[in-house]
Amino acid sequence: MTSFKSSRIQLIFIIAAALLLLLSVFSYLRINNLTKTSEWVNHTTLVKLQLNNIYISTYEAEADSRGFVLTKDPIYLERMRHNLFVLDSQKVYLRELIKDNFSQRQNFRKLDSILNKRVTFMKDIVNDSPLGKIPKERWLKGRKIMIDLRSHVNHMVTEEDMQYKLRNKTLVEQTVLTPLFSIFLTFLSLLILVTSYLIIFRELRISNQLKTDLESSRQHLLESNKSLLEKNASLDAMNKELESFTYISSHDLQEPLRKIQTFISRIGEDSANSFTESSANYLNRTQEAARRMQNLIQDLLAYSRVKKEVFLFEKYSFRELVNEVTEELSEEIELNASKITTEGNDEIEVIPVQFRQLLINLISNAIKFKAEGVTPKIKVRHEIVDHVSLNDETQYGTFSKMTVSDNGIGIEPQYQKRIFEVFQRLHTKEEYSGTGVGLAIVKKIIENHNGFIDIESKPGKGSSFIVYWPITLAG
Structure with missing residues (x-):
């Protein structure tokens, strides 16, 4: 019985809270609408004010131009230029204010044209004043432009006045309707609350059935989770078998490959004089292909051996590891003729054998992809940071940050993520040697350290590989 009463009270509370929330939302919408209408009324006033400011700035600039022509006082010229500068900013602000009004945008184009004519006229008068007296006809032409300007400004102000009347009428209506609407919502809330109270008994009658259905669903979910765990375990076992197969296959391939290389070398030594130039070329190409195959197998073996659980984290001197x-x-x-500099004397917590391989791969790449005619300069730097910003996300904590920078050929932006994938090469083997596995190994190693890697690079300027990993990993 106590449970029954508790459930009923909870249901009534939830409904009441929902109704209050609904009332608040509708009231907010009405008040927000009222606020926006008020803002539009103020907006109309701002447009009119800005139109008046534009006319005043133009008029003052004109007066300054006349003053300069009559007195040749440079103060008038400076004031004219200042007023023209202010006029430009006022035009920009007015254009922003009326960007939502098609009619006023059309009017602004004409206004801008008149202003440009007037500004050009003032500048011409000022430039021509040292040459002699300005004819009366030219002054009359300038006066006509000002009359056109005033007329068009008045036209735009009149149009804003019409909008002001409409918007002010809407504002008055909103001011009257908003309280009435709030009262209506209050009564509606009470009606719904009473209705909810009446139907609560019907809801409680079916609660037992709902509990039964819920228990059935829970059992079904447990069975589904169990099945999912079994499938995950099976998939994990398959992945381990695949890694084992890759390692064994790559390892077993090396022996016949070494024999092939040995036989090719012996053929080359024993029959070097009897080969034609074409045959010797084919033999050399075969030997080079075998060498590349062996490098690829060794990289695959290294990639498959990068397993986090096999090794322990140790504290190691950063500078000693780089050395x-x-x-x-x-x-x-x-x-x-590479030049390598090291910065940082911190003690780092890493898997030494893996981190050594990471450094080898990064430094080897920096040497390999050097710019033609440029001495490779490589900087390896380590520091402690309290946050990491990557991909528009920031993580806070204590991190080791290592940067390997070079002055090599750099990498195009569209390829900077691709290079960390297995077998991804950006150059042909004739341009630069390699298997396309080295940076994939680097990424896997730093992931084993619960870290991540980023790259900053500009073509022709060099690259910086930035590695982050948490300070405390063991323990």
């Missing part, structure tokens, strides 16, 4: 990588790449660095 180890540059030492490993010393031959490549010396061959390309």
Whole structure:
């Protein structure tokens, strides 16, 4: 019985709250409509005021031009220029005010034309004044333009007055109707509240049936969730089998490939003198293809080995890790006369074997994709930041930020996301060697560190690969 009463009270409360909310919404809409109508009335006043300001600025500029012609005092010339500058800003503001009014936009075009004629006339009078006396006919021409301007301004003001009357009439109506509408909504709310109270008993009678249906739905949902978990487990097992298959297949392919390379080398050594130029070319191309295949298999093996759960996070000196990588790449660095600088002495928390591979791939890429005739300059920098902004989203926390910058060929914007996908190459193998897997490995490694990677690049200016990962990962 207590439960019955509680449910009934809750239902009545919900209905009452909903009615109050509905009343508030409708009242808000009416008040908002009233406010907008009032704003339109004020808008009309602003347009009229701006039209008057435009006429005043033009009139003052004209007076200054006459003063300069008569006295040759540069103060008048400076004041004329100032008034013309103010006139331009007033025109911009007026155009913005009437952008929703087609008729006034048409009127503004004519107004702008008259103003341009008047401004041109003033400038010509000022420029010609040192040459001698200005003929009376020219002054009369300027006066006619001002008369046309005043007439057109009055026309636009008259049109705004007509709109003012209509809008003010609407405002008066809204002021009267809004309170009446609020009273009507109040009575309507009471009527609905009473009706809700009367039908509450019918709703309660079917509550038991609803509970039964709800229990049935819950059981169905549990069964669906169980089935989904089983499918996810099956899919996870298939993914692990696929990764294992990729690793084993790639590993087993290396042995026959090494034999192929050995046999090709022996054929080249034993029969070098008997080969034609074409045959020797085919043999060299075959050996190069085998070498590229071996590099691809090694990259695939590296990609498949990047598994987070296999390795532990360790604290490591950032500068020491970079030095180890540059030492490993010393031959490549010396061959390309590359200059590498390191900034940052922080201790970082990473999976060393993976992060070392990440640095190798990024620095190797920076050396490989150098600009022609330019000495590769690579900067590896680490810092601690308290937030990360990426893809218009900001995450707060303590992050390690590593930037690998170069002065290489750069990357077009439309390709900057694509390069992190497996087998995606932006250049032919004749232009730049590689397998298209290196940056995919970099992305997978940083994902294992719960981090992410971004790129900033301009073609011909170089690239910056920016890596973020949380400071505390272990524990």
